[in-house]
Amino acid sequence: MKYAVIKIGGSILSNMSQSVIDDILLMKQKNYMPIVVHGGGPFINKQLSRMGVESHFIDGLRVTDDETLHQTTQALIGDVNPTIVSKLNKSGPNAIGLNGMDLNLFDVEPLDPKFGHVATCSNVNKKSLTSICLNAIPVIAPISIDRMSNQKYNINADSLAYKISSEMNADLFIISDIPGVMIKEKIQSELNIKEINKHINTSEIYGGMIPKVTGAIVAIKQGCKSVKIIPGNVENALMKSIESTMIGTTITT
Numbered sequence: 001m002k003y004a005v006i007k008i009g010g011s012i013l014s015n016m017s018q019s020v021i022d023d024i025l026l027m028k029q030k031n032y033m034p035i036v037v038h039g040g041g042p043f044i045n046k047q048l049s050r051m052g053v054e055s056h057f058i059d060g061l062r063v064t065d066d067e068t069l070h071q072t073t074q075a076l077i078g079d080v081n082p083t084i085v086s087k088l089n090k091s092g093p094n095a096i097g098l099n100g101m102d103l104n105l106f107d108v109e110p111l112d113p114k115f116g117h118v119a120t121c122s123n124v125n126k127k128s129l130t131s132i133c134l135n136a137i138p139v140i141a142p143i144s145i146d147r148m149s150n151q152k153y154n155i156n157a158d159s160l161a162y163k164i165s166s167e168m169n170a171d172l173f174i175i176s177d178i179p180g181v182m183i184k185e186k187i188q189s190e191l192n193i194k195e196i197n198k199h200i201n202t203s204e205i206y207g208g209m210i211p212k213v214t215g216a217i218v219a220i221k222q223g224c225k226s227v228k229i230i231p232g233n234v235e236n237a238l239m240k241s242i243e244s245t246m247i248g249t250t251i252t253t
């Protein structure tokens with residue numbers, strides 16, 4: 001058995017094919033233990049605007065003051081997480097919803113204070129995660145706590161997925177709202193570090209895609225087995241990707 005981290009981006013959640021859920025449930029038959037990490041950017045934006053709070057980003061990260069953290073936690077742990085868990089559990093008791101505070105699943109390292117309450121994942125509790133995986137599919141929201149200060153933190157979901165994949169030596173599947181990494185309107189079936197840097201310099205890779213591809217390189221260097229960026233609105237994209245059908249973009253070093 002090997003681990004597969006499936007990162008479901010907020011951009012695709014409302015439009016995601018049911019087959020993503022079916023494929024995750026089928027992964028055990030392909031010798032994989034699935035671990036789901038989810039984002040929820042658009043849901044957080046909606047929740048914040050409902051409450052009259054403006055969204056600010058620096059380098060793709062949400063600047064998170066006390067109120068933003070409260071609303072982000074509500075959106076991710078109160079709404080997005082149970083929605084994904086309930087989809088996985090429709091056919092039986094398959095999945096469990098978690099965040100970094102459950103079983104001290106992961107620790108955080110706060111970023112520069114200019115981001116507010118934003119952190120990266122510094123350490124994964126592999127013992128807890130391994131034992132959960134024996135019994136259920138963990139569905140992990142990117143919120144955790146600094147146990148020393150008792151302060152909660154908001155974590156970018158891609159960066160959390162990368163850290164968990166590195167620590168678990170997992171294959172990582174990033175499910176997003178695009179067919180793959182596009183250059184001049186063409187899907188790139190493979191991209192290496194040199195090509196990635198070139199496309200970032202020419203702005204053909206921009207915005208939310210920059211942390212995805214640069215994070216992928218670091219993750220592979222630190223133990224993640226492979227990174228594939230695949231579309232969440234294509235039937236059985238996950239299974240096709242596992243079975244090596246040409247779909248999405250594979251990141252190589």
Ligand SMILES: Nc1ncnc2c1ncn2[C@@H]1O[C@H](COP(=O)(O)OP(=O)(O)O)[C@@H](O)[C@H]1O
Nearest residue numbers: 009010011176178180181182204205206208209
């Ligand atoms: N070269 C590229 N190919 C595909 N998408 C790109 C590219 N450069 C930038 N993007 C943008 O990256 C977005 C995906 O990142 P993001 O919005 O953070 O997704 P998610 O919510 O799934 O994490 C795409 O919707 C697209 O607007």
Ligand SMILES: CC(=O)N[C@@H](CCC(=O)OP(=O)(O)O)C(=O)O
Nearest residue numbers: 010039040041061062155156157
């Ligand atoms: C610090 C930070 O930016 N956290 C993200 C967490 C959710 C996320 O990453 O969602 P996507 O995967 O949909 O982008 C945020 O608040 O939007």
